[in-house]
Amino acid sequence: MLQGKKILLGITGGIAAYKIPLLIRLLKKRGAEVRVVATPDALHFVTPLTLSVLSQNPVAVAPFNPDDGTWYSHVDMALWADLMVIAPATANTMAKMAGGIADNLLLTTWLASRCPVFFAPAMDVDMFNHPCTGGNISKLMQMGNIQIEPGSGELASGLCGEGRMEEPEKIVELLEEYLHKRNDFAGKKVLISAGPTREPIDPVRYISNYSTGRMGYAIAAAFAERGAEVRLVSGPVEISINHPSVQVLPVTTAGEMFEACTSLWSDSDLAVMTAAVADFTPENRVTEKISKGEAAGLHLNLVRTPDILKTLGDTKKANQYLVGFALETQHELENAKAKCQNKKADLIVLNSLRDAGAGFGTLTNKVTLVPATGETVSLPLMSKKEVAGKLLDFIRIQLND
Numbered sequence: 001m002l003q004g005k006k007i008l009l010g011i012t013g014g015i016a017a018y019k020i021p022l023l024i025r026l027l028k029k030r031g032a033e034v035r036v037v038a039t040p041d042a043l044h045f046v047t048p049l050t051l052s053v054l055s056q057n058p059v060a061v062a063p064f065n066p067d068d069g070t071w072y073s074h075v076d077m078a079l080w081a082d083l084m085v086i087a088p089a090t091a092n093t094m095a096k097m098a099g100g101i102a103d104n105l106l107l108t109t110w111l112a113s114r115c116p117v118f119f120a121p122a123m124d125v126d127m128f129n130h131p132c133t134g135g136n137i138s139k140l141m142q143m144g145n146i147q148i149e150p151g152s153g154e155l156a157s158g159l160c161g162e163g164r165m166e167e168p169e170k171i172v173e174l175l176e177e178y179l180h181k182r183n184d185f186a187g188k189k190v191l192i193s194a195g196p197t198r199e200p201i202d203p204v205r206y207i208s209n210y211s212t213g214r215m216g217y218a219i220a221a222a223f224a225e226r227g228a229e230v231r232l233v234s235g236p237v238e239i240s241i242n243h244p245s246v247q248v249l250p251v252t253t254a255g256e257m258f259e260a261c262t263s264l265w266s267d268s269d270l271a272v273m274t275a276a277v278a279d280f281t282p283e284n285r286v287t288e289k290i291s292k293g294e295a296a297g298l299h300l301n302l303v304r305t306p307d308i309l310k311t312l313g314d315t316k317k318a319n320q321y322l323v324g325f326a327l328e329t330q331h332e333l334e335n336a337k338a339k340c341q342n343k344k345a346d347l348i349v350l351n352s353l354r355d356a357g358a359g360f361g362t363l364t365n366k367v368t369l370v371p372a373t374g375e376t377v378s379l380p381l382m383s384k385k386e387v388a389g390k391l392l393d394f395i396r397i398q399l400n401d
Protein backbone atom coordinates (compact mmCIF):
# COMPACT_ATOMS: atom_id res chain seq x y z
CA MET A 1 0.00 0.00 0.00
CA LEU A 2 2.81 2.41 0.88
CA GLN A 3 5.09 1.30 -1.97
CA GLY A 4 6.19 4.38 -3.91
CA LYS A 5 4.06 6.74 -1.80
CA LYS A 6 5.63 10.09 -1.00
CA ILE A 7 5.25 10.81 2.69
CA LEU A 8 6.14 14.19 4.13
CA LEU A 9 6.79 13.90 7.86
CA GLY A 10 6.35 17.05 9.91
CA ILE A 11 8.03 16.83 13.33
CA THR A 12 7.34 19.34 16.09
CA GLY A 13 8.98 19.88 19.46
CA GLY A 14 7.58 17.24 21.78
CA ILE A 15 9.28 14.39 23.59
CA ALA A 16 7.40 11.88 21.41
CA ALA A 17 9.69 13.04 18.56
CA TYR A 18 12.11 10.36 19.78
CA LYS A 19 9.79 7.76 18.24
CA ILE A 20 9.91 9.29 14.75
CA PRO A 21 13.15 7.58 13.59
CA LEU A 22 11.31 4.26 14.05
CA LEU A 23 8.33 5.61 12.10
CA ILE A 24 10.67 6.60 9.24
CA ARG A 25 12.25 3.13 9.23
CA LEU A 26 8.85 1.43 9.10
CA LEU A 27 7.71 3.66 6.24
CA LYS A 28 10.93 3.10 4.30
CA LYS A 29 10.70 -0.68 4.84
CA ARG A 30 7.30 -0.58 3.17
CA GLY A 31 8.74 1.18 0.15
CA ALA A 32 7.62 4.76 0.87
CA GLU A 33 9.72 7.80 0.02
CA VAL A 34 10.11 9.98 3.10
CA ARG A 35 11.06 13.61 3.47
CA VAL A 36 11.21 15.39 6.80
CA VAL A 37 10.33 18.95 7.71
CA ALA A 38 10.99 19.74 11.36
CA THR A 39 10.47 22.76 13.58
CA PRO A 40 13.65 24.08 15.25
CA ASP A 41 12.36 22.81 18.62
CA ALA A 42 11.88 19.29 17.26
CA LEU A 43 15.66 19.06 16.85
CA HIS A 44 16.12 19.30 20.63
CA PHE A 45 14.56 15.84 20.81
CA VAL A 46 15.92 14.11 17.71
CA THR A 47 19.01 14.90 15.63
CA PRO A 48 18.86 15.95 11.97
CA LEU A 49 21.59 13.42 11.20
CA THR A 50 19.43 10.52 12.45
CA LEU A 51 16.46 11.78 10.45
CA SER A 52 18.39 12.37 7.23
CA VAL A 53 20.28 9.04 7.41
CA LEU A 54 17.04 7.11 7.89
CA SER A 55 14.94 9.08 5.40
CA GLN A 56 17.82 9.29 2.89
CA ASN A 57 16.93 12.93 2.35
CA PRO A 58 18.11 16.21 3.87
CA VAL A 59 15.97 17.51 6.73
CA ALA A 60 14.26 20.83 6.05
CA VAL A 61 14.10 23.13 9.07
CA ALA A 62 14.65 26.70 7.88
CA PRO A 63 13.38 28.10 4.57
CA PHE A 64 16.99 28.48 3.36
CA ASN A 65 20.57 27.62 4.26
CA PRO A 66 22.37 30.91 5.16
CA ASP A 67 25.78 29.43 4.19
CA ASP A 68 25.07 28.57 0.59
CA GLY A 69 21.65 30.11 0.00
CA THR A 70 19.95 26.75 -0.74
CA TRP A 71 16.23 27.40 -0.63
CA TYR A 72 13.82 24.77 0.70
CA SER A 73 10.62 25.61 -1.15
CA HIS A 74 7.64 24.92 1.09
CA VAL A 75 5.40 24.87 -1.98
CA ASP A 76 7.52 22.27 -3.79
CA MET A 77 7.64 20.10 -0.67
CA ALA A 78 3.90 20.41 -0.09
CA LEU A 79 3.02 19.50 -3.67
CA TRP A 80 5.52 16.63 -3.71
CA ALA A 81 3.70 14.78 -0.93
CA ASP A 82 0.97 12.16 -1.38
CA LEU A 83 0.39 12.28 2.38
CA MET A 84 1.58 14.60 5.11
CA VAL A 85 1.90 13.32 8.69
CA ILE A 86 2.54 15.78 11.51
CA ALA A 87 3.83 13.70 14.41
CA PRO A 88 4.14 14.57 17.18
CA ALA A 89 1.74 17.50 16.85
CA THR A 90 2.23 19.73 19.89
CA ALA A 91 -0.52 21.91 21.38
CA ASN A 92 1.42 24.94 20.16
CA THR A 93 1.69 23.78 16.54
CA MET A 94 -1.98 22.72 16.47
CA ALA A 95 -3.02 26.13 17.81
CA LYS A 96 -0.98 27.85 15.11
CA MET A 97 -2.41 25.59 12.43
CA ALA A 98 -5.96 26.28 13.64
CA GLY A 99 -5.22 30.02 13.48
CA GLY A 100 -3.41 29.93 10.13
CA ILE A 101 -0.14 31.17 11.63
CA ALA A 102 2.83 30.39 9.40
CA ASP A 103 5.97 31.30 11.34
CA ASN A 104 8.10 28.28 10.46
CA LEU A 105 8.78 26.03 7.48
CA LEU A 106 6.58 23.21 8.73
CA LEU A 107 3.57 25.53 9.02
CA THR A 108 4.06 27.21 5.63
CA THR A 109 4.41 23.75 4.07
CA TRP A 110 1.20 22.58 5.74
CA LEU A 111 -0.64 25.68 4.53
CA ALA A 112 0.56 25.02 0.98
CA SER A 113 -0.36 21.31 1.03
CA ARG A 114 -3.13 19.78 -1.06
CA CYS A 115 -2.71 16.17 0.05
CA PRO A 116 -4.50 14.47 2.98
CA VAL A 117 -2.89 15.53 6.27
CA PHE A 118 -2.71 13.39 9.40
CA PHE A 119 -1.76 14.86 12.76
CA ALA A 120 -0.85 12.92 15.89
CA PRO A 121 -1.36 15.03 19.02
CA ALA A 122 1.14 14.39 21.81
CA MET A 123 1.25 16.26 25.09
CA ASP A 124 0.51 16.01 28.75
CA VAL A 125 -2.97 14.94 29.88
CA ASP A 126 -4.09 18.35 31.18
CA MET A 127 -2.84 20.14 28.08
CA PHE A 128 -4.70 17.61 25.94
CA ASN A 129 -7.90 17.98 27.96
CA HIS A 130 -7.75 21.79 27.93
CA PRO A 131 -10.70 23.29 26.01
CA CYS A 132 -8.27 25.31 23.85
CA THR A 133 -6.63 22.12 22.61
CA GLY A 134 -9.99 20.40 22.08
CA GLY A 135 -11.26 23.40 20.14
CA ASN A 136 -8.16 23.50 17.94
CA ILE A 137 -8.35 19.77 17.20
CA SER A 138 -12.04 20.14 16.24
CA LYS A 139 -11.19 23.04 13.97
CA LEU A 140 -8.40 21.11 12.27
CA MET A 141 -10.71 18.14 11.73
CA GLN A 142 -13.43 20.40 10.37
CA MET A 143 -10.89 21.57 7.78
CA GLY A 144 -10.47 17.92 6.75
CA ASN A 145 -7.23 17.07 8.60
CA ILE A 146 -7.30 13.58 10.06
CA GLN A 147 -6.49 13.12 13.72
CA ILE A 148 -4.44 10.12 14.81
CA GLU A 149 -5.97 9.94 18.25
CA PRO A 150 -3.52 9.79 21.13
CA GLY A 151 -3.58 6.81 23.43
CA SER A 152 -3.98 6.75 27.16
CA GLY A 153 -1.27 5.68 29.56
CA GLU A 154 1.82 6.80 31.39
CA LEU A 155 3.18 10.07 30.01
CA ALA A 156 6.72 11.48 30.00
CA SER A 157 5.74 13.73 32.92
CA GLY A 158 4.90 10.69 35.04
CA LEU A 159 1.20 11.56 34.93
CA CYS A 160 -1.29 9.09 33.56
CA GLY A 161 -3.98 9.85 31.02
CA GLU A 162 -4.68 10.78 27.43
CA GLY A 163 -2.05 12.52 25.32
CA ARG A 164 0.43 9.77 24.45
CA MET A 165 1.27 9.83 20.77
CA GLU A 166 0.10 6.75 18.92
CA GLU A 167 2.87 4.18 18.42
CA PRO A 168 4.75 4.23 15.05
CA GLU A 169 3.53 0.71 14.13
CA LYS A 170 -0.08 1.82 14.62
CA ILE A 171 0.48 5.06 12.65
CA VAL A 172 1.79 3.02 9.71
CA GLU A 173 -1.21 0.68 10.01
CA LEU A 174 -3.60 3.66 9.95
CA LEU A 175 -1.92 5.16 6.88
CA GLU A 176 -2.08 1.83 5.05
CA GLU A 177 -5.72 1.40 5.98
CA TYR A 178 -6.48 4.94 4.84
CA LEU A 179 -4.83 4.43 1.46
CA HIS A 180 -6.61 1.12 1.05
CA LYS A 181 -10.05 2.40 1.93
CA ARG A 182 -9.87 5.98 0.76
CA ASN A 183 -12.99 6.87 -1.11
CA ASP A 184 -14.49 3.39 -1.35
CA PHE A 185 -17.88 5.03 -0.57
CA ALA A 186 -17.29 8.08 -2.77
CA GLY A 187 -20.44 9.22 -4.55
CA LYS A 188 -22.73 7.45 -2.03
CA LYS A 189 -25.37 9.37 -0.16
CA VAL A 190 -25.80 7.84 3.27
CA LEU A 191 -28.64 8.45 5.70
CA ILE A 192 -28.01 7.65 9.36
CA SER A 193 -30.31 7.88 12.37
CA ALA A 194 -28.70 8.07 15.80
CA GLY A 195 -29.33 8.67 19.47
CA PRO A 196 -32.52 8.42 21.48
CA THR A 197 -35.82 10.18 20.88
CA ARG A 198 -37.74 12.08 23.53
CA GLU A 199 -41.49 11.74 23.76
CA PRO A 200 -42.98 14.65 25.69
CA ILE A 201 -45.49 13.98 28.46
CA ASP A 202 -45.92 17.61 29.44
CA PRO A 203 -43.72 20.72 29.01
CA VAL A 204 -41.18 19.47 31.58
CA ARG A 205 -41.17 15.67 31.29
CA TYR A 206 -40.49 13.12 28.60
CA ILE A 207 -40.03 9.40 27.95
CA SER A 208 -36.65 8.42 26.57
CA ASN A 209 -33.87 5.83 26.85
CA TYR A 210 -30.14 5.54 27.60
CA SER A 211 -28.85 5.76 24.03
CA THR A 212 -25.81 8.09 23.71
CA GLY A 213 -25.65 8.10 19.91
CA ARG A 214 -21.98 6.99 19.95
CA MET A 215 -22.41 4.04 17.60
CA GLY A 216 -24.35 6.07 15.02
CA TYR A 217 -21.88 8.97 15.18
CA ALA A 218 -18.94 6.57 14.75
CA ILE A 219 -20.64 5.09 11.66
CA ALA A 220 -21.32 8.58 10.27
CA ALA A 221 -17.64 9.51 10.73
CA ALA A 222 -16.48 6.26 9.10
CA PHE A 223 -18.67 6.82 6.02
CA ALA A 224 -17.51 10.44 5.70
CA GLU A 225 -13.85 9.44 6.00
CA ARG A 226 -14.38 6.91 3.21
CA GLY A 227 -15.81 9.48 0.82
CA ALA A 228 -19.59 9.34 1.39
CA GLU A 229 -21.91 12.29 1.79
CA VAL A 230 -23.69 11.76 5.11
CA ARG A 231 -26.98 13.06 6.48
CA LEU A 232 -27.13 12.29 10.19
CA VAL A 233 -30.61 12.55 11.71
CA SER A 234 -29.81 12.78 15.39
CA GLY A 235 -31.90 12.66 18.52
CA PRO A 236 -30.70 14.72 21.52
CA VAL A 237 -27.14 13.62 22.39
CA GLU A 238 -24.16 15.13 24.16
CA ILE A 239 -21.60 14.30 21.50
CA SER A 240 -20.84 16.16 18.29
CA ILE A 241 -19.22 15.42 14.96
CA ASN A 242 -16.94 17.60 12.87
CA HIS A 243 -16.54 16.57 9.28
CA PRO A 244 -17.25 18.64 6.18
CA SER A 245 -19.17 15.71 4.61
CA VAL A 246 -21.53 15.16 7.54
CA GLN A 247 -24.70 17.21 7.78
CA VAL A 248 -26.38 16.86 11.16
CA LEU A 249 -30.16 17.20 11.27
CA PRO A 250 -31.22 17.45 14.91
CA VAL A 251 -34.65 16.08 15.89
CA THR A 252 -36.32 15.37 19.21
CA THR A 253 -39.31 13.05 18.86
CA ALA A 254 -39.85 9.78 17.00
CA GLY A 255 -42.36 11.64 14.82
CA GLU A 256 -39.75 14.22 13.81
CA MET A 257 -37.16 11.49 13.17
CA PHE A 258 -39.69 9.67 10.99
CA GLU A 259 -40.40 12.83 8.96
CA ALA A 260 -36.68 13.62 8.46
CA CYS A 261 -35.68 10.06 7.53
CA THR A 262 -38.56 9.32 5.20
CA SER A 263 -38.11 12.59 3.33
CA LEU A 264 -34.36 11.95 2.80
CA TRP A 265 -34.64 8.26 1.92
CA SER A 266 -35.58 8.52 -1.76
CA ASP A 267 -32.43 10.57 -2.34
CA SER A 268 -30.13 8.13 -0.46
CA ASP A 269 -28.14 5.11 -1.62
CA LEU A 270 -27.81 3.65 1.82
CA ALA A 271 -29.41 4.04 5.24
CA VAL A 272 -28.21 2.85 8.63
CA MET A 273 -30.83 3.16 11.36
CA THR A 274 -28.93 3.10 14.64
CA ALA A 275 -31.36 5.27 16.61
CA ALA A 276 -33.06 3.92 19.70
CA VAL A 277 -36.46 5.21 18.66
CA ALA A 278 -39.12 5.24 21.37
CA ASP A 279 -41.71 2.64 20.36
CA PHE A 280 -44.48 4.46 22.24
CA THR A 281 -45.37 8.08 22.75
CA PRO A 282 -48.00 9.71 25.00
CA GLU A 283 -51.30 9.89 23.13
CA ASN A 284 -51.85 13.48 24.17
CA ARG A 285 -49.14 15.93 25.05
CA VAL A 286 -50.47 17.98 27.94
CA THR A 287 -49.70 21.65 27.42
CA GLU A 288 -49.56 22.52 31.14
CA LYS A 289 -47.32 20.80 33.69
CA ILE A 290 -49.07 17.85 35.29
CA SER A 291 -49.35 18.55 39.03
CA LYS A 292 -49.48 15.66 41.47
CA GLY A 293 -52.29 17.39 43.41
CA GLU A 294 -54.25 14.86 45.43
CA ALA A 295 -53.84 12.03 42.90
CA ALA A 296 -52.65 8.64 44.14
CA GLY A 297 -51.42 7.62 40.69
CA LEU A 298 -51.28 8.63 37.05
CA HIS A 299 -52.23 6.75 33.90
CA LEU A 300 -50.52 7.68 30.68
CA ASN A 301 -52.07 6.53 27.46
CA LEU A 302 -49.29 5.55 25.09
CA VAL A 303 -49.63 4.96 21.36
CA ARG A 304 -47.21 3.37 18.88
CA THR A 305 -44.72 5.54 17.03
CA PRO A 306 -44.21 4.92 13.32
CA ASP A 307 -41.54 2.30 12.55
CA ILE A 308 -38.98 4.22 10.53
CA LEU A 309 -36.85 1.23 9.51
CA LYS A 310 -39.90 -0.71 8.33
CA THR A 311 -41.21 2.28 6.36
CA LEU A 312 -37.84 2.66 4.62
CA GLY A 313 -37.83 -1.11 3.94
CA ASP A 314 -41.33 -0.98 2.44
CA THR A 315 -40.31 1.79 0.03
CA LYS A 316 -36.79 0.50 -0.71
CA LYS A 317 -35.72 0.50 -4.36
CA ALA A 318 -33.50 -2.23 -5.85
CA ASN A 319 -30.39 -0.03 -5.76
CA GLN A 320 -30.82 1.01 -2.13
CA TYR A 321 -29.23 -0.76 0.85
CA LEU A 322 -30.84 -0.69 4.27
CA VAL A 323 -29.26 -1.50 7.63
CA GLY A 324 -31.10 -1.81 10.94
CA PHE A 325 -29.91 -2.37 14.48
CA ALA A 326 -31.45 -4.77 16.93
CA LEU A 327 -31.06 -5.13 20.66
CA GLU A 328 -32.23 -8.54 21.76
CA THR A 329 -32.15 -10.28 25.10
CA GLN A 330 -33.34 -13.75 24.06
CA HIS A 331 -33.44 -15.92 20.91
CA GLU A 332 -31.11 -13.27 19.58
CA LEU A 333 -30.20 -14.68 16.19
CA GLU A 334 -33.70 -15.90 15.29
CA ASN A 335 -35.22 -12.57 16.30
CA ALA A 336 -32.61 -10.62 14.35
CA LYS A 337 -33.23 -12.73 11.25
CA ALA A 338 -36.99 -12.28 11.62
CA LYS A 339 -36.52 -8.51 12.07
CA CYS A 340 -34.40 -8.38 8.92
CA GLN A 341 -37.16 -10.11 6.96
CA ASN A 342 -40.12 -8.24 8.47
CA LYS A 343 -38.55 -4.83 7.98
CA LYS A 344 -37.14 -5.71 4.52
CA ALA A 345 -33.65 -4.68 5.62
CA ASP A 346 -30.52 -5.93 3.88
CA LEU A 347 -28.60 -6.26 7.12
CA ILE A 348 -29.30 -6.26 10.86
CA VAL A 349 -26.55 -5.38 13.31
CA LEU A 350 -27.32 -7.39 16.40
CA ASN A 351 -26.31 -6.03 19.81
CA SER A 352 -26.55 -8.30 22.73
CA LEU A 353 -27.17 -6.87 26.18
CA ARG A 354 -25.67 -10.07 27.60
CA ASP A 355 -22.16 -9.11 26.55
CA ALA A 356 -20.13 -7.01 28.95
CA GLY A 357 -18.91 -3.85 27.22
CA ALA A 358 -21.73 -3.89 24.64
CA GLY A 359 -24.79 -1.71 24.33
CA PHE A 360 -25.78 1.65 25.77
CA GLY A 361 -23.29 4.14 27.16
CA THR A 362 -20.15 2.07 26.56
CA LEU A 363 -17.22 3.03 24.33
CA THR A 364 -17.02 -0.54 23.06
CA ASN A 365 -19.48 -2.83 21.36
CA LYS A 366 -19.83 -6.49 20.43
CA VAL A 367 -22.08 -7.13 17.48
CA THR A 368 -23.15 -9.83 15.07
CA LEU A 369 -23.83 -8.91 11.46
CA VAL A 370 -26.94 -10.70 10.21
CA PRO A 371 -27.43 -10.14 6.45
CA ALA A 372 -30.64 -10.98 4.57
CA THR A 373 -28.50 -13.10 2.28
CA GLY A 374 -25.14 -14.63 3.13
CA GLU A 375 -23.24 -15.71 6.19
CA THR A 376 -23.73 -14.24 9.66
CA VAL A 377 -20.52 -12.71 11.06
CA SER A 378 -19.82 -12.38 14.80
CA LEU A 379 -17.30 -9.67 15.67
CA PRO A 380 -15.27 -9.65 18.91
CA LEU A 381 -15.54 -6.86 21.49
CA MET A 382 -13.95 -3.73 20.01
CA SER A 383 -14.23 0.06 20.11
CA LYS A 384 -17.32 1.56 18.46
CA LYS A 385 -14.99 3.18 15.93
CA GLU A 386 -13.58 -0.24 15.01
CA VAL A 387 -17.08 -1.73 14.84
CA ALA A 388 -18.02 1.08 12.43
CA GLY A 389 -14.98 0.26 10.26
CA LYS A 390 -15.83 -3.45 10.15
CA LEU A 391 -19.48 -2.70 9.39
CA LEU A 392 -18.46 -0.55 6.43
CA ASP A 393 -16.08 -3.25 5.18
CA PHE A 394 -18.98 -5.73 5.33
CA ILE A 395 -21.41 -3.38 3.56
CA ARG A 396 -18.76 -2.64 0.91
CA ILE A 397 -18.51 -6.35 0.06
CA GLN A 398 -22.31 -6.76 0.11
CA LEU A 399 -22.84 -3.80 -2.23
CA ASN A 400 -20.52 -5.34 -4.79
CA ASP A 401 -20.65 -2.30 -7.12
Ligand code: CTP
Pocket: 193, 254, 273, 274, 275, 276, 277, 278, 279, 305, 306, 307, 308, 309, 310, 323, 324, 325, 326, 327, 328, 339
Ligand atom coordinates in the same frame (compact mmCIF):
# COMPACT_ATOMS: atom_id res chain seq x y z
N1 CTP B 1 -36.60 1.49 14.64
C1 CTP B 1 -37.14 2.49 13.88
N2 CTP B 1 -38.32 3.06 14.26
C2 CTP B 1 -38.96 2.67 15.36
C3 CTP B 1 -38.39 1.67 16.17
C4 CTP B 1 -37.20 1.08 15.78
O1 CTP B 1 -36.56 2.84 12.84
N3 CTP B 1 -40.07 3.27 15.71
C5 CTP B 1 -35.35 0.87 14.19
C6 CTP B 1 -34.16 1.07 15.07
O2 CTP B 1 -33.43 2.24 14.72
C7 CTP B 1 -33.36 -0.20 14.80
C8 CTP B 1 -34.40 -1.23 14.50
O3 CTP B 1 -35.58 -0.51 14.18
O4 CTP B 1 -32.59 -0.05 13.64
C9 CTP B 1 -34.69 -2.25 15.58
O5 CTP B 1 -35.23 -1.70 16.72
P1 CTP B 1 -35.66 -2.62 17.99
O6 CTP B 1 -36.15 -1.69 19.04
O7 CTP B 1 -34.60 -3.58 18.33
O8 CTP B 1 -36.78 -3.49 17.42
P2 CTP B 1 -38.29 -3.24 17.28
O9 CTP B 1 -38.59 -3.36 15.84
O10 CTP B 1 -38.68 -1.98 17.94
O11 CTP B 1 -38.91 -4.52 17.97
P3 CTP B 1 -39.05 -4.91 19.50
O12 CTP B 1 -39.22 -3.64 20.27
O13 CTP B 1 -40.24 -5.75 19.48
O14 CTP B 1 -37.81 -5.66 19.84
